[in-house]
Amino acid sequence: MQNYNVLVVDDEKEILEAIEIYLKSEGVTVLKAKDGIEALEIVHENEIHLILLDIMMPRLDGIAATYKIREKKNIPIIMLSAKSEDTDKILGLQVGADDYITKPFNPMELVARVKSQLRRYVTFGTFNGGKKVIDLNGLVIDQDAKQVTVHGEIVKLTPIEYKIVELLMTNAGRVFSIDEIYERVWNEPNYNAENTVAVHIRKIREKIEIDPKNPRYLKVVWGIGYKMEK
Amino acid sequence: MQNYNVLVVDDEKEILEAIEIYLKSEGVTVLKAKDGIEALEIVHENEIHLILLDIMMPRLDGIAATYKIREKKNIPIIMLSAKSEDTDKILGLQVGADDYITKPFNPMELVARVKSQLRRYVTFGTFNGGKKVIDLNGLVIDQDAKQVTVHGEIVKLTPIEYKIVELLMTNAGRVFSIDEIYERVWNEPNYNAENTVAVHIRKIREKIEIDPKNPRYLKVVWGIGYKMEK
DNA sequence: AAAATTCTTAAGAATTTCTTAAGATGTGAT
DNA sequence: ATCACATCTTAAGAAATTCTTAAGAATTTT
Missing domain, CATH: 1.10.10.10 (Winged helix-like DNA-binding domain superfamily/Winged helix DNA-binding domain)
Structure with a gap:
């Protein structure tokens, strides 16, 4: 999982740092942003392979950020949300998220989902979804x-x-x-x-x-x- | 559930012993520590498959201990805490834990959650090479x-x-x-x-x-x- | 409000587990 | 080599557990 840049976007510092620890242990490079505006800047200035995006954020929220990002680039996005509200889930995925994780989450699950998305990114280049x-x-x-x-x-x-x-x-x-x-x-x-x-x-x-x-x-x-x- | 080592960390001796009884009945091996410092030592000296960690402890508390442990090893962690404790704080630290149980807890629930995490550990842990x-x-x-x-x-x-x-x-x-x-x-x-x-x-x-x-x-x-x- | 889905309960059917007891077999002492 | 003893094998039926099924209550969706 080397040579991958993952952007983590969340307004809670603890979460940001915790995720950083898990992902770094897998060898990926972690970039951090505390809201959607900051995330957009980083996306435009760097080669990002995957984004972990909190839904609830000040300034520009996750769903709005997804729209903005997808207008320009087709980067895999995993949504994070505090509650397991199915409405959020559906909305998030409709908007173009590739996966969705609810907080509190299992760190190993998070890592597994990130790896899964990165693998897909490599094989397909763009999101495609093989016939299953x-x-x-x-x-x-x-x-x-x-x-x-x-x-x-x-x-x-x-x-x-x-x-x-x-x-x-x-x-x-x-x-x-x-x-x-x-x-x-x-x-x-x-x-x-x-x-x-x-x-x-x-x-x-x-x-x-x-x-x-x-x-x-x-x-x-x-x-x-x-x-x-x- | 044999062949698993579970570390239980709590400063209250009664709780430690109660949990030990429940878990032993499921066939898991139980190790005990009374604070975070002791827990860290045990983690580094033994092969631990799961940690049950109290939040409120002397010396090194559960949150700090989680960070320290996660820096080195990716062991599933289940947090224990009293209901009265600050919800914001709990929300923040949930990120680092794989699951969360409030005291007083239902023994059957505790056992179920421990088993659940251990199962997950097996599936994620042995990942691919596990043609059994x-x-x-x-x-x-x-x-x-x-x-x-x-x-x-x-x-x-x-x-x-x-x-x-x-x-x-x-x-x-x-x-x-x-x-x-x-x-x-x-x-x-x-x-x-x-x-x-x-x-x-x-x-x-x-x-x-x-x-x-x-x-x-x-x-x-x-x-x-x-x-x-x- | 109606329809669909999900959950709970409980009885009985199917299957497994345990106990008992008698017979067979291997072992060591003489 | 034989005997006494301990260990193992086997069968059968009683007890316990696990699964299936139906019916209706509770919840969610339409």
Whole structure:
């Protein structure tokens, strides 16, 4: 990850410094700005490969800054926001952000997402989004279209159902415990040990399986969890 | 959750001990420190996989300790703090922590969050090189799929059976006493010295051996224990 | 306000785990 | 070599756990 210049924009000094520490440990060069105006200046004066952009900032906020930046340059942008408000998320991505992280964030996750964006930058040059389609014996997921089909038939999944299917299909063959599924779909641990996941599994089977009682795709591994057949 | 070292840092002895009890029941190894300075020493002298860090501590507080630790190592950190503490301060420092728990906390929640972070650590930590497949003369274990095959044939193991096989296969050649097997699979000592392990061994042999009476893979070492042939 | 989605609860079905006890086998002492 | 003893193997059924399913309540979206 050397030879990359990442611009971090946030009005909170602690956050700026914390992010700097994580990214420097990965070998990237870190530039800092405390608001959108400053960020624009730095973007015009330097070769920036990626921008980490806080949404809430004085003077010029993250969304406005994104517009301004994208008018001139096509640099990958990862949005940061204090709350996990889905409205922010949608707005941020619509506006042209490539990824989105909510505060408080996991430093390792931040690093992983930054690396992921930088890799993409290298391979594609511009943001493009490769076709992400997986076909498992007739069960097909299109991650761009967020659509699942069984032998060509469109399966109408709810958002949670889709997320579970996506998790299992992108890791086909791997077994996920109920706790793991909950955590990765809901983004928080499930310490009440409710039956929620099991019910969703049932609903998904109803939609993707010919015979939900003898599932062909979504298999249980007794005492361990569920997996999607490879 | 075996083979993990968790460092708990708190100046209150009762809390330290309570947390130790909860975590040990999950099979993790617990190390303790009563302030940030002590914590730093332990971090540098041991392989720590996760840190539970109180914010309010004498000498070196949690925030400062986080910075110091993160300068050198990228270990997941879960912050502990009383609800009454300054929210602004908390918000600022959340950036450096991977998760955050307020006191008084629900033990189950604490355990769930610790497990969650450790899982994440594993996935991020072992990243790519982690093809977890072992082949011992045709007996193959896939630790992602939680699946065992003998010469391509899938062996349907129960969770306990799987765990025993996993233990023996990942330590092929090493002999484990019955007590050792019990402890590592059940996460607790076997007080009553029942016949449980032996029965499971029998069941496993029935499934993985051609002739269970003359086992090729799962061998007994008289008076000592069992091992998987390398 | 209606519709869709998500969550909770609980009962029963399926599967696994444990206990018991009797038989088989290996070991060391004589 | 044989015996006594400890260790291991095996079978069967009872107990416990885990999964499936349905129905309706709570919440969110349209």
